[in-house]
Amino acid sequence: xxxGVVAVAVVPDPRVGTSLxxxxxxxxxxxxxxxxxxxxxxxxxxxxxxxxxxxAGVFSVRADHGLDGLVGADTVIVPSVPxxxxxHGEEVPAELVEALRAAADSGARMVSLCTGAFALAAAxxxxxxxxxxxxxxTAQLAARHPRVVVDDSVLYxxxxxxxxxxxxxxxxxxxxxxxxRDLGADVAGQLARRLVVPAHRTGGQAQFIEAPxxxxxxxxxxxxxxxxxxxxxxxxxxxxLARRARMSPRTFHRKLQEFCGTTPLQWLLQQRIAxxxxxxxxxxxxxxxxxxxxxxxxxxxxxxxFARSVGVSPTAYRRAFRPSGPPSxxx
Numbered sequence: 001x002x003x004g005v006v007a008v009a010v011v012p013d014p015r016v017g018t019s020l021x022x023x024x025x026x027x028x029x030x031x032x033x034x035x036x037x038x039x040x041x042x043x044x045x046x047x048x049x050x051x052x053x054x055x056a057g058v059f060s061v062r063a064d065h066g067l068d069g070l071v072g073a074d075t076v077i078v079p080s081v082p083x084x085x086x087x088h089g090e091e092v093p094a095e096l097v098e099a100l101r102a103a104a105d106s107g108a109r110m111v112s113l114c115t116g117a118f119a120l121a122a123a124x125x126x127x128x129x130x131x132x133x134x135x136x137x138t139a140q141l142a143a144r145h146p147r148v149v150v151d152d153s154v155l156y157x158x159x160x161x162x163x164x165x166x167x168x169x170x171x172x173x174x175x176x177x178x179x180x181r182d183l184g185a186d187v188a189g190q191l192a193r194r195l196v197v198p199a200h201r202t203g204g205q206a207q208f209i210e211a212p213x214x215x216x217x218x219x220x221x222x223x224x225x226x227x228x229x230x231x232x233x234x235x236x237x238x239x240x241l242a243r244r245a246r247m248s249p250r251t252f253h254r255k256l257q258e259f260c261g262t263t264p265l266q267w268l269l270q271q272r273i274a275x276x277x278x279x280x281x282x283x284x285x286x287x288x289x290x291x292x293x294x295x296x297x298x299x300x301x302x303x304x305x306f307a308r309s310v311g312v313s314p315t316a317y318r319r320a321f322r323p324s325g326p327p328s329x330x331x
Contacts (some may be wrong), residue, residue, distance in 0.1 A: 071108075126148040185281065227244060232295040
């Protein structure tokens with residue numbers, strides 16, 4: 001797969017520059033897409049900073065291209081908009097809106113991190129689509145752009161050509177999700193390990209928990225989830241996982257729902273699909289053996305769940321990431 005050009009829109013407030021909080025999301029995008037990882041994928045992404053240079057306290061942000069540099073990029077990322085747009089209802093800069101529309105018309109994949117959703121919405125790119133932002137700002141986003149289907153509960157949304165994320169670390173989750181889409185689960189997982197973050201948090205995971213879990217001296221879920229991921233080829237049950245976590249099945253179900261935003265069975269399926277993706281990318285194993293090693297049993301069962309989760313067959317997925325690899329026995 002070709003990672004392509006990632007153009008990041010830099011839009012400092014002309015009165016106060018780029019705030020340190022805006023700089024955070026910007027730096028996440030630069031860390032993921034701007035640092036070559038030739039041992040993981042060569043070529044890596046080409047990062048293009050587009051917009052206006054500006055100061056952020058003791059830091060400075062330099063853009064090497066104007067906003068017209070967004071046009072022609074494979075992926076366009078808007079990390080944020082000036083605080084005044086969100087806090088005081090000011091309009092998104094017109095030149096940014098025009099550049100985003102032009103980039104979308106040229107076929108770019110459009111991405112927002114946190115308040116960058118206000119820019120995509122102003123350009124009309126979120127109309128009729130599901131989108132998110134940091135939960136502190138989703139009410140303003142929904143009020144100002146009623147044609148956007150705002151979801152304030154998820155980490156990120158993926159509408160194919162348009163993706164949005166909540167703020168802070170959810171922005172990193174979405175960046176890694178893009179790497180996963182472009183370069184595969186194995187590359188995304190290795191990059192996540194280098195960044196010392198979870199390899200894959202699904203977009204549906206909750207941004208925050210209204211009723212936090214009671215304090216505990218140990219991580220009640222981490223060890224059992226790690227234990228499960230090391231035994232995906234075995235027939236795992238919710239009762240067994242709950243027993244190892246020293247919880248009732250009902251309590252385990254509730255805690256995993258709060259922690260991961262999904263049910264135990266769905267979490268297991270996600271892990272097994274992720275394992276299948278890695279094996280398809282890295283091994284020459286036939287689909288039948290991959291089905292066994294990831295715990296989905298038969299090749300037919302793997303094909304059914306894989307196509308439902310990933311959107312393509314195992315063979316098509318392997319071909320996309322290993323175009324010169326050996327033929328598969330999948331049909």
